[in-house]
Amino acid sequence: MGKSSKDKRDLYYRRAKEEGWRARSAFKLLQLNEQFQLFKDVKRVVDLCAAPGSWSQVLSRELYQTQKNSHDEAKIVAVDLQPMTPIDGVTTLQADITHPKTLVKIMDIFGGEPADFVCSDGAPDVTGLHDLDEYLQAQLILSALQLTTCLLKPGGTFVAKIFRGRDIDLLYAQLSYLFDKVVCAKPRxxxxxxxxxxxxxxxxxxxxxxxxxxxxxxxxxxxxxxANIGRSDNLKFFELPDPEERVIANFIACGDLSDVDSDATYTLDASESRVVLDPVQMPTSPPYKLALEMKRRGDLVRR
Structure with missing residues (x-):
């Protein structure tokens, strides 16, 4: 969670700090659950691209505190390439979601049973080039979907972050062959x-x-x-096996409309007494940490 003045005036950011969430994205999963009842009868969950762990925190609270499941009854696995600070009741794997060994590890934790729910809030580093960002995000979703089809039980649920763009209906169409209902949702x-x-x-x-x-x-x-869900290598010649199977995804805005505006910033009242809160989680090591250390030492120079 950032420390810029805009972040400090974002009420979702401030609320996340006050409630102990590792990131404001926790509210996105909470609002999706309010709309779709995602956690009903869920016992085995996989959180992909989980770091820093706000969605895993939500899953832990919902499965263990709200539903009163024991750690033997419910299992939560969080997977990410980056390290994560431990969360109660969550097994963290620092692993690649595309590697077959990751699948084996998750199935071992579940005792060979399939997952009820798989989610992914992952996204690549945004470049600002929308076409490129949309393509990279779509590839990340397909990577998560590959693992999901190997893990998820029939009738299970899959939730993932997307970037809406010109060709997103192609992904909707392919997903509609694998799921009974496909919805595009925008949390408040x-x-x-x-x-x-x-x-x-x-x-x-x-x-x-x-x-x-x-x-x-x-x-x-x-x-x-x-799988016969259509080819995506060339949109010009894209063909779907059975047009009657194709489903156009509905768009749903979820969350209380009377709640705060996520695009607005709110002034801090100078007269209010404020308490500085400690970080919920210490920063994890970024993949470019070594490069930063070399730069500080002066080891990175132009040749």
Whole structure:
């Protein structure tokens, strides 16, 4: 969570600090759950691209505190390439979601049972080039979807962050072959000025005659070959196997309309006494940490 003056005037940011969430994104999952009842009868959950862990915090609270499940009854696995500070009742894996070993580790934790719910709030570093950002995010969703099809039980739910763009209906169409219901949702806590939204896929239906299998160095196109959900390599020649199966995703805004505006900033009353709160989680090591240390030492110079 940032420390700029704009962040400090963002009420979702301030509320997250006060309530102990690691990031304001916790409210996005909470508002999605209010709309879709995502956690009903859920016992085994996988949180992909989980760092810093705000969604895992929500899952831990909902499954263990709200639903009163024991740690033996419910299992939560959080996966990310970055390290995460431990969360009560959550098993963290510092691993690659595309690697077959990650699938094996998750299934071992679940005792061989499939997951009820898989979610991903991951996103690549935004470049500001919308077409590129949308493409990279779509590839990340497909990577998460590959693992999901290997983990999720029939009838299970998948939720992932998307960037809405010109060709997003292609992804909607492909997901509609794998799920009974596909909805594009925009939580109130997600800034309206952002391309961000969330795809909520309910009722997983494995494709008949297709067995998903994670393999190293296998592209998403190759992974879904045989699933008969349409090819995405060339939009000009894109063909769907059965037009009657295709579903256009509805768009739903979720969250209380009377709640605060996520795009607005609110002044801090100078007369109010304010308490400086300690960080909920200490910063994790970024992948460029070594480069920063070398730069400070003067080891990075132009040659």
């Amino acid at each position: 806590s997600s800034r309206g000025t952002s391309l961000e939204a969330f795809i909520v896929c309910i009722g997983y239906k494995p494709r008949e005659g297709w067995t998903p299998k994670l393999e190293l160095n296998k592209s998403a196109e190759e992974f879904f070959e045989g």
